[in-house]
Amino acid sequence: EVVLTQSPGTLSLSPGERATLSCRASQSVTSNFLAWFQQKPGQAPRLLIYGASSRATGIPDRFSGSGSGTDFTLTISRLEPEDFAVYYCHQYSSSPITFGQGTKLEI
Amino acid sequence: EVQLVQSGGGLVQPGGSLRLSCVVSGFTFSSSWMSWVRQAPGRGLAWVASINQDGSQVSYADSLKGRFTISRDNVKNSLHLQMNSLRVEDTAVYYCAGGGSSSWSYWGQGTLVTVSS
Numbered sequence: 735e736v737v738l739t740q741s742p743g744t745l746s747l748s749p750g751e752r753a754t755l756s757c758r759a760s761q762s763v764t765s766n767f768l769a770w771f772q773q774k775p776g777q778a779p780r781l782l783i784y785g786a787s788s789r790a791t792g793i794p795d796r797f798s799g800s801g802s803g804t805d806f807t808l809t810i811s812r813l814e815p816e817d818f819a820v821y822y823c824h825q826y827s828s829s830p831i832t833f834g835q836g837t838k839l840e841i
Numbered sequence: 842e843v844q845l846v847q848s849g850g851g852l853v854q855p856g857g858s859l860r861l862s863c864v865v866s867g868f869t870f871s872s873s874w875m876s877w878v879r880q881a882p883g884r885g886l887a888w889v890a891s892i893n894q895d896g897s898q899v900s901y902a903d904s905l906k907g908r909f910t911i912s913r914d915n916v917k918n919s920l921h922l923q924m925n926s927l928r929v930e931d932t933a934v935y936y937c938a939g940g941g942s943s944s945w946s947y948w949g950q951g952t953l954v955t956v957s958s
Contacts, residue, residue, distance in 0.1 A: 769943060769945055771945075778948040778949065778950060778951055779878075779886060779936070779938075779948055780948075781943065781945055781946050781948075784943030784945065784946075785943065788942070790942070822885065826943070829900050830888060830900075830903060831888040831891065831900075833878075833885060834885075836885045
């Protein structure tokens with residue numbers, strides 16, 4: 735099983751700042767089948783990034799993904815008030831499909 | 842407009858059964874790998890099961906094998922999760938997901954399953 739470890743657990747920043755979220759896999763994620771989701775309270779997850787670095791449809795370009803193998807990063811270049819939420823990384827390259835434990839981005 | 846409309850959640854006693862459904866519109870369901878994901882109260886996301894486009898390949902989280910069954914009806918554009926022998930620890934919001942470039946682009950609104958006596 736590919737274990738995804740996200741850091742930090744909580745990230746406290748202000749609007750306008752840059753956010754860097756990390757996701758480390760216990761084994762290499764093949765073909766970069768690594769995605770990032772945003773989830774707000776009471777809402778379904780929203781796909782931000784797939785294939786490690788491809789933005790999903792309608793996602794602002796302040797969101798970017800990078801990395802390969804076992805180390806992946808989600809960067810939000812300039813935080814907007816609506817970006818404060820929980821973020822999950824997710825690998826779908828091997829079964830069982832797994833999610834990281836989440837990073838809470840708070841104001 | 843893409844829509845995944847879920848139904849079938851509710852309160853059930855331990856040992857009971859429930860069938861969740863997810864009706865899809867707005868994208869080509871029959872060409873899409875589909876999945877179920879759940880989220881226990883206050884917890885993170887956990888994968889439940891996935892099914893390929895024609896239903897010939899299914900996979901499950903190890904802890905759920907033998908109790909949960911994923912299926913699909915490509916005529917009715919619907920995805921299902923049959924849940925048997927439910928346990929208190931199965932209490933969660935269940936989401937259907939699929940479609941798009943990554944097969945994870947679109948999500949249902951979620952349906953709450955509560956297992957309690």
